[in-house]
């Protein structure tokens with residue numbers, strides 16, 4: 516299946532499957548489909564939770580934790596996967612028509628911020644953006660929309676520092692090594708992460724001339740694979756690669772492209788972001804070039820955002836305008852312990 520087809524069809528299929536076990540259908544709406552919570556709903560309050568990529572474990576975790584809040588607090592959670600702008604806009608109408616009072620959203624397109632905000636206002640829905648902050652017409656963050664996001668630059672810096680430490684541990688010479696930056700600069704949180712990683716590595720004395728940025732066209736594993744494949748064609752002589760990107764998918768795509776070129780795992784240090792999407796990789800019997808990930812806090816992004824919204828619509832308790840969350844490095848050796856502690860495994 517080609518990439519476009521995958522992006523359009525897979526979420527629909529997945530959500531239709533979810534809808535089949537839930538109480539509400541909605542598979543007649545293309546990639547928009549909704550599922551309602553199993554429990555709760557006692558308060559009669561409905562809250563929407565829209566995510567840009569329901570196939571990504573990160574977003575599945577957000578939904579799982581948001582559902583916990585719904586079950587505990589007794590409201591109905593309406594989950595909507597919106598992989599494109601039209602679907603995201605339609606999701607707001609759909610929620611309003613169902614009588615929802617608020618929506619938590621990670622939009623597939625941050626430039627839609629003003630349009631999404633206007634639509635939410637028009638429909639009397641309270642709005643909280645999560646992960647990807649809305650942009651205004653000048654490309655500046657829309658600070659008037661309440662937001663929960665990661666401290667992207669600091670998390671990126673943790674990636675850069677960990678790359679430098681692991682490079683040192685492996686005794687790599689700088690002249691044999693390159694930094695592969697899988698970039699997605701149109702998304703602010705992505706740019707901040709990869710810039711932060713690069714900055715921290717440069718601060719350790721790594722030369723700027725050995726930093727190679729390669730843009731991914733789509734924010735998924737195939738998009739990163741394609742971007743890194745081009746980079747490797749351009750630089751066939753580099754022996755060791757450090758890899759950073761916006762999330763685990765970006766680094767997984769890079770690692771797969773390197774494996775395809777017979778670059779050994781021992782010559783690759785990839786460090787992702789999310790952690791939730793790295794579990795299958797860490798479970799492989801042999802280590803791969805995917806060395807580690809900065810584990811974020813999906814519980815805070817799912818449970819807390821949904822709970823904040825519930826309190827806002829029921830008690831008038833306005834959430835903070837901006838909340839930043841942090842992360843912690845996990846590797847093959849530590850992920851099980853750390854993720855168990857955080858209720859993620």
Ligand code: FCA
Pocket residue numbers: 571573621646647665704734761762763788789811
């Ligand atoms: C963005 C990324 C996700 C996740 C989230 C916190 O939305 O695309 O993978 O990292 O930020």
